[in-house]
Amino acid sequence: MTSVRKVSLDAANRLILDALMADSRTSLRTLAEQAGLSAPAVRERIRQLEEAGVILGYTAQVSWAALGYGLEAIVRIEPLPGRLREVERALREMPQIVQCDAVTGDDCFIARVVLRDVGDLDGVLDPLHVLARTSTAVIKKATIPLRAPPYPDG
């Protein structure tokens, strides 16, 4: 899964990556046309990108709102002294936490939570309050929805 061999990010590979980021169900045939290659050549390049760990996987984006989670929040979590491990375990066991990062600074964890409504907040925060101080910010708007950065350097 992890990168071992390197793979060049030439123009063709960037076209392939950009196309797959925009629509991961794009056919090899279409990718081949766009990259100016044959379908088997594109297949092989994708295989190498996967093996090198550049492509991690292919996922359908599902609307949490459409599933019934009308709200999202970002919670900063500062574990009480000696409680770091317990906090980490508690976070992992809360299925409404859809993402969590361990970070530098006073707040050891920053988590993204989905909620059916504001009433769901207590259910998430209460179990944490014996282990940590928390600070919650409800998301009003996705100012910048998840997007790809440019290719660095060249």
Added chain:
Amino acid sequence: MTSVRKVSLDAANRLILDALMADSRTSLRTLAEQAGLSAPAVRERIRQLEEAGVILGYTAQVSWAALGYGLEAIVRIEPLPGRLREVERALREMPQIVQCDAVTGDDCFIARVVLRDVGDLDGVLDPLHVLARTSTAVIKKATIPLRAPPYPDG
């Protein structure tokens, strides 16, 4: 694009969604086998899920680290009085910001940034410092990589 008509989230649709979230390149034929339906039936269900806004799209997950962005950070941004609009515009124009949410509380924005190394931080933060107070947390580890929450209710 946006949800207008409703669509039921029955067992078959959940199987389809789960399979597409795990691998969005899964063939209709395979999805059909798993859901116990024919391929055309699965095609039609996916079309409805897309139309209802449940499925937003299909994307390849690309490793930013493999592209040369070895670091990620989460930046909280509190605009100076009267500078909110300018801050929002500045954020949008920074391509290294891969996600940004407007939130309740003192920090109006919470952004996720990719960096080649710590030296890149100034290039992101300096342009903001005339418009806002910022607070930066470097990500040490993805404690919980992006994951789907359970289906709410029944």
Added chain:
DNA sequence: AATGAAAGTGTTTATCC
């Protein structure tokens, strides 16, 4: 809404450059 079968497309393998 779903199926099955046929027609149309896309993918894979083998061979060659």
Added chain:
DNA sequence: GGATAAACACTTTCATT
């Protein structure tokens, strides 16, 4: 590393229920 072509697999359309 890439191209071509034939064999194979998948997707779509359509008639039917």
